[in-house]
Amino acid sequence: MNRQLLLGAEAVAQGAIDAGLSGVYAYPGTPSTEITEYIQRSKEAREHGVRSSWSSNEKTAYEAALGMSYAGKRSLVCMKHVGLNVAADAFINSAITGVNGGLVLAVADDPSMHSSQNEQDSRFYGRFAMVPVLEPSSQQELYDSMFHAFELSESVRLPVIVRMTTRLSHSRAGVTRAEMREQNPLHAEYAPDRFVLMPHNARVQYQNLLDLQPILEELSESSFLNQPVEGRGPVGVIAFGIGYNYVMEARNAHGIDCRVLKIGQYPLPRPQVNELFDACDTVLVVEEGYPVYEELFRGYFGSSKIRGRMDGTLPRAGELTTDLVAVALGAKPAETTAVPGIVVNRPPELCKGCGHRDMFEALNIVMKENRESHVFSDIGCYTLAALPPYSAIHTCVDMGASITMAIGAADAGLRPAVAVIGDSTFGHSGMTGLLDAVKDHAPVTIIIGDNETTAMTGGQHSAATGSTLIEICRGLGVEESHIRLIVPLKKHLEENIAVLREEFAYEGVSVVIAQRECVESAAKKNRRAAATGQ
Amino acid sequence: MQKNIILAGVGGQGILSIAAVIDWAALTGGLEIRQAEVHGMSQRGGAVQSHLRIADHELFADLIALGTADLILSVEPLEALRYLPFLAPGGKVVTSLEPFINMPNYPAMEQILSELGKTDHPVLVHSAELAREAGSARASNMVMLGAAAQFTGIDPERLEAGIKALFGPKGEAIVDINIKAFRMGQRLSNH
Incomplete structure (x- = not known):
C-alpha cells in the first residue's frame, strides 16, 4: 500500500480504524485533538459506521468507551494528559473490572507544557492501574501499535494505554498501512462477577489483576516495541518512547558507540533490562517526561551507576532534545549563533475582533x-x-x-x-x-x-x-x-x-x-x- | 542526502502550506520525512515554527538539533532571527521582509536587517509585492518557497508538482497564481 504522510495523532487514528474500531470517544485537548478529528473526517470510518462525535468530558468519554467494550466491540478513548485526571475514576476501576472488546486509551502528554498547565506523565497512571502501556517512538510504530494494543487488550482483558507526547503527536512522517480488519460483532458479555465492583467481586478481580502482572511482563519481553541495539563500551542507554529517537540521532551525529535498550511496552521486560545493567558500568536513563523508571532503578538508597534526570545529567523538567542527550553521552555542546538581543517575545493573544x-x-x-x-x-x-x-x-x-x-x-x-x-x-x-x-x-x-x-x-x-x-x-x-x-x-x-x-x-x-x-x-x-x- | 529546514512565522501566516508542498515532493520522491509542527495555544498570533527534516536514509528525531539547520525559511523577518541557534555553519537564511507587528516593542527594521546581514548572504524578499504581482497577496508563502527552493535539496519541478497537488482542489486559477508566485521567488533568488 501507499505511504501516507500522517501526524502521530493521525497515525493513531488510522491505525485504530484499520484495526477494526467501532467507536472513538474524546474531549478535545492539545496535543490529542487530531486523533478524533481525523476519524471524524475519515471516509472509511464513516463507511464502516465508526462512532466519532465529541463527548462532554474525558470521564464521560471513557465510560462510553468502556460500555462499548463491554458490548464486545473495539473502542478508543483519547485525551490529553490532564484529561486523564478527569477520567481517572473510570479508568482505574476499569482495570479492576477488565474489558471485553479491546479498549485503548490514547493519551498525549505535553512535556515542556506547550499548551498545558503541567507536564504530568501518564505512565504513572499505567503503573497505578497496573495495565499495559505502549509508548511507540515513531509514527509508523504508533500505527502498528494500534493493532497490537487492541489484540493485547482482548488477550489480557485489560484496557491498554498508548502514550505519546507532543512531538510525536504533532509531527508528520510517512506511514505504510496494513490491511483493514473487520469490526468485532456485538457480543455483550454477561459477567456481573467481573463488572459489578461490589467489595466481594472487587477483591477477587483485584487479585486477578495482581496475578496477571507476571504475564504482562512476559508479554513485554516478546514485544516488537522493546528492542536492544548493539553497541560497545562501558556506558549503556535505556531509552523510553521518543527518547530513543534522540539517542539514535545523537549516536549517529557524534559517532557514539554504546549499547541501547529501546523500551516501548510496559511493564518493563525484566531480562532485557537486567542484561543491559549487567553489561554496563553506567546506564543513562532517557525518559520523555518524569523520571518514572529512573527513580525505580535508583531505589531509595540510590545507585552510583545510574545517570539521568535525577542527577542533572539530563534536565529534570522539560522535553528532551538530541542536543541534551548528546551532551549526556559525552558529546561537546554544539557551537551556535545566539538569538540577537533585539528578538522580543511574541506572546499569543486573543484574535482581532474576538x-x-x-x-x-x-x-x-x-x-x-x-x-x-x-x-x-x-x-x-x-x-x-x-x-x-x-x-x-x-x-x-x-x-x-x-x-x-x-x-x-x-x-x-x-x-x-x-x-x-x-x-x-x-x-x-x-x-x-x-x-x-x-x-x-x-x-x-x-x-x-x-x-x-x-x-x-x-x-x-x-x-x-x-x-x-x-x-x-x-x-x-x-x-x-x-x-x-x-x-x-x-x-x-x-x-x-x-x-x-x-x-x-x-x-x-x-x-x-x-x-x-x-x-x-x-x-x-x-x-x-x-x-x-x- | 539530508536537509534540516526550519520554517518560521506567526500563527496564521501559512507556513504549514509551505511544509505541505515540500512534504509532498519529498514523500512522492521516496524520501524519509519528519516534520514537527506547533498546534494549540501558540497559534493565536504567537511565534510558530516547524522543524522539517528530509533524507534518503532513516531519520529518528522529529526535532532539528542546534547548529544543524541547512535552511531557515521565514515568512517574517523577526521570526527568522528567533531560530538562529539552529542554523548550521554555512546554513542559509531566506526570509520575507514583511513585518508582522502585533506587539508594542517590535524592533526597528534597520536593526533586524543588520542582524540578518550577519548571516551568510541571506536571501531577503519583499514577498507581499511579488505575491500581489502574481495575482494574490495570499500567495506570499509560495513566493518564499520559490526563493528558498534551491536550498531545499528538492528539484523545483517536484515542488511545482507539490503546489499543483496541494492547491488543485481549489481550482486552476489558484494553482496558476501560486505557481507564478513560486517562480517569481525562484527567479529573484537565483540572481
Missing part, C-alpha cells in the same frame, strides 16, 4: 470600581486575558474550577465573587459547580463566554451552547431574572457594563452569558461557503 476582547473590556471597567478585583477563570482562549493588555483574570487551575473557586472565595467574604468560563468548559465541568452555587445560594456572578465552540483547540463542537446553555442554567435552578444575556460588541459596552454592575450587586447566583460566535469559526464558515459557491 468577542472575548469586548467581554473583558467591560469586565475590567466594572472590576476597577470595586476594592477587591479578583476574577476566577478557567481553561480556554479566554485564559489569554491573563496577559496584557487585559490582565483581567487571576486564576486558571483546572477545567470548571472558576465557578467552584468563586463559591469558596464568596464563602470567605470576597465580593464580588466572579467566575469567567467558556461554553465548552462549562459543559465539561462547570455544570456541577453551578448546581453547588444554586444549592448554597452563593453570591457569585458567573460569566459564560459563549462563542458556540471549543475554540482553543481549533473549533470543535461544544455541547452546552446557545439555547441549550440557557436551558441548563435554568434547569440547574438559576433564577430567570439573574440569567442575563449580553452581546460583547463595542456598541453594547455601556449596556454590558450596566448588566455586570447589577449582577455583581446581587447577593445570589447570577449567570451572565456573553453570546458571540468565535471569529475563527465564522471565518471558517465563510470560507467554506465561498468554496462551495453559496
Whole structure:
C-alpha cells in the first residue's frame, strides 16, 4: 500500500480504524485533538459506521468507551494528559473490572507544557492501574501499535494505554498501512462477577489483576516495541518512547558507540533490562517526561551507576532534545549563533475582533470600581486575558474550577465573587459547580463566554451552547431574572457594563452569558461557503 | 542526502502550506520525512515554527538539533532571527521582509536587517509585492518557497508538482497564481 504522510495523532487514528474500531470517544485537548478529528473526517470510518462525535468530558468519554467494550466491540478513548485526571475514576476501576472488546486509551502528554498547565506523565497512571502501556517512538510504530494494543487488550482483558507526547503527536512522517480488519460483532458479555465492583467481586478481580502482572511482563519481553541495539563500551542507554529517537540521532551525529535498550511496552521486560545493567558500568536513563523508571532503578538508597534526570545529567523538567542527550553521552555542546538581543517575545493573544476582547473590556471597567478585583477563570482562549493588555483574570487551575473557586472565595467574604468560563468548559465541568452555587445560594456572578465552540483547540463542537446553555442554567435552578444575556460588541459596552454592575450587586447566583460566535469559526464558515459557491 | 529546514512565522501566516508542498515532493520522491509542527495555544498570533527534516536514509528525531539547520525559511523577518541557534555553519537564511507587528516593542527594521546581514548572504524578499504581482497577496508563502527552493535539496519541478497537488482542489486559477508566485521567488533568488 501507499505511504501516507500522517501526524502521530493521525497515525493513531488510522491505525485504530484499520484495526477494526467501532467507536472513538474524546474531549478535545492539545496535543490529542487530531486523533478524533481525523476519524471524524475519515471516509472509511464513516463507511464502516465508526462512532466519532465529541463527548462532554474525558470521564464521560471513557465510560462510553468502556460500555462499548463491554458490548464486545473495539473502542478508543483519547485525551490529553490532564484529561486523564478527569477520567481517572473510570479508568482505574476499569482495570479492576477488565474489558471485553479491546479498549485503548490514547493519551498525549505535553512535556515542556506547550499548551498545558503541567507536564504530568501518564505512565504513572499505567503503573497505578497496573495495565499495559505502549509508548511507540515513531509514527509508523504508533500505527502498528494500534493493532497490537487492541489484540493485547482482548488477550489480557485489560484496557491498554498508548502514550505519546507532543512531538510525536504533532509531527508528520510517512506511514505504510496494513490491511483493514473487520469490526468485532456485538457480543455483550454477561459477567456481573467481573463488572459489578461490589467489595466481594472487587477483591477477587483485584487479585486477578495482581496475578496477571507476571504475564504482562512476559508479554513485554516478546514485544516488537522493546528492542536492544548493539553497541560497545562501558556506558549503556535505556531509552523510553521518543527518547530513543534522540539517542539514535545523537549516536549517529557524534559517532557514539554504546549499547541501547529501546523500551516501548510496559511493564518493563525484566531480562532485557537486567542484561543491559549487567553489561554496563553506567546506564543513562532517557525518559520523555518524569523520571518514572529512573527513580525505580535508583531505589531509595540510590545507585552510583545510574545517570539521568535525577542527577542533572539530563534536565529534570522539560522535553528532551538530541542536543541534551548528546551532551549526556559525552558529546561537546554544539557551537551556535545566539538569538540577537533585539528578538522580543511574541506572546499569543486573543484574535482581532474576538468577542472575548469586548467581554473583558467591560469586565475590567466594572472590576476597577470595586476594592477587591479578583476574577476566577478557567481553561480556554479566554485564559489569554491573563496577559496584557487585559490582565483581567487571576486564576486558571483546572477545567470548571472558576465557578467552584468563586463559591469558596464568596464563602470567605470576597465580593464580588466572579467566575469567567467558556461554553465548552462549562459543559465539561462547570455544570456541577453551578448546581453547588444554586444549592448554597452563593453570591457569585458567573460569566459564560459563549462563542458556540471549543475554540482553543481549533473549533470543535461544544455541547452546552446557545439555547441549550440557557436551558441548563435554568434547569440547574438559576433564577430567570439573574440569567442575563449580553452581546460583547463595542456598541453594547455601556449596556454590558450596566448588566455586570447589577449582577455583581446581587447577593445570589447570577449567570451572565456573553453570546458571540468565535471569529475563527465564522471565518471558517465563510470560507467554506465561498468554496462551495453559496 | 539530508536537509534540516526550519520554517518560521506567526500563527496564521501559512507556513504549514509551505511544509505541505515540500512534504509532498519529498514523500512522492521516496524520501524519509519528519516534520514537527506547533498546534494549540501558540497559534493565536504567537511565534510558530516547524522543524522539517528530509533524507534518503532513516531519520529518528522529529526535532532539528542546534547548529544543524541547512535552511531557515521565514515568512517574517523577526521570526527568522528567533531560530538562529539552529542554523548550521554555512546554513542559509531566506526570509520575507514583511513585518508582522502585533506587539508594542517590535524592533526597528534597520536593526533586524543588520542582524540578518550577519548571516551568510541571506536571501531577503519583499514577498507581499511579488505575491500581489502574481495575482494574490495570499500567495506570499509560495513566493518564499520559490526563493528558498534551491536550498531545499528538492528539484523545483517536484515542488511545482507539490503546489499543483496541494492547491488543485481549489481550482486552476489558484494553482496558476501560486505557481507564478513560486517562480517569481525562484527567479529573484537565483540572481
